[in-house]
Amino acid sequence: MNESAAIDFAHTEHQVMIRQMIRDFAAREIRPYMMEWDETQTFPRDLFRKMGELGLMGMLVPQEYGGAGFGYLEYVTALEAISQVDGSIGLSMAAHNSLCTNHILTFGNEKQRQKYLPGLASGQLIGAWGLTEPNTGSDAANMNTVAVRDGDHYVLNGTKNFITHGITGDVAVATGRFCLF
Numbered sequence: 001m002n003e004s005a006a007i008d009f010a011h012t013e014h015q016v017m018i019r020q021m022i023r024d025f026a027a028r029e030i031r032p033y034m035m036e037w038d039e040t041q042t043f044p045r046d047l048f049r050k051m052g053e054l055g056l057m058g059m060l061v062p063q064e065y066g067g068a069g070f071g072y073l074e075y076v077t078a079l080e081a082i083s084q085v086d087g088s089i090g091l092s093m094a095a096h097n098s099l100c101t102n103h104i105l106t107f108g109n110e111k112q113r114q115k116y117l118p119g120l121a122s123g124q125l126i127g128a129w130g131l132t133e134p135n136t137g138s139d140a141a142n143m144n145t146v147a148v149r150d151g152d153h154y155v156l157n158g159t160k161n162f163i164t165h166g167i168t169g170d171v172a173v174a175t176g177r178f179c180l181f
């Protein structure tokens with residue numbers, strides 16, 4: 001009979017350090033204000049700049065583009081620590097890092113990376129991702145937004161909804177279907 005190897009789920013020393021640093025930050029910068037933000041429907045923009053200074057707004061972005069250059073374990077540890085205090089700030093951080101910033105890092109060309117990543121990673125710019133439309137969510141292939149070529153650029157036409165940072169964001173990655181005619 002084969003002996004199966006035990007998986008070690010313990011946090012690494014690095015993760016423990018990040019988690020503690022973020023817990024301290026959240027206790028100081030989020031917990032005392034979060035009910036006021038909630039009740040007055042305030043988007044705490046300055047908080048995201050402070051999170052940028054800690055590296056939380058460009059967690060997966062390599063240092064050459066101004067990011068923290070962390071991996072997914074550190075990213076998830078940080079998200080968990082923020083979300084334990086305020087789930088809304090955690091969702092904002094996730095949408096900014098994963099949905100906007102990481103798509104530019106993964107699929108953008110070098111010019112787009114140089115243009116957008118330093119601002120996003122520092123928290124000076126807030127990122128959004130526009131996939132969902134009034135008639136399509138999970139079924140993304142059914143979207144109606146189209147991108148039509150017009151000389152050296154594309155004209156994007158369509159309607160998006162439920163977009164995190166749709167109002168408060170500065171940069172958006174929006175999905176559309178290429179129209180070839």
Ligand SMILES: Cc1cc2nc3c(=O)[nH]c(=O)nc-3n(C[C@H](O)[C@H](O)[C@H](O)COP(=O)(O)OP(=O)(O)OC[C@H]3O[C@@H](n4cnc5c(N)ncnc54)[C@H](O)[C@@H]3O)c2cc1C
Pocket residue numbers: 091095099128129130131132135136137138139161162163164165
């Ligand atoms: C807090 C929040 C933040 C959001 N932020 C963003 C954002 O930043 N950008 C963005 O683009 N969108 C965002 N959304 C929208 C979100 O991505 C969509 O709501 C999601 O994709 C689901 O789409 P839908 O609401 O149209 O539901 P539907 O796709 O209609 O799904 C409804 C139900 O049907 C089920 N279902 C769907 N398809 C199938 C299938 N083929 N088989 C079986 N079951 C199925 C689903 O599991 C679900 O239970 C956000 C939503 C929330 C709640």
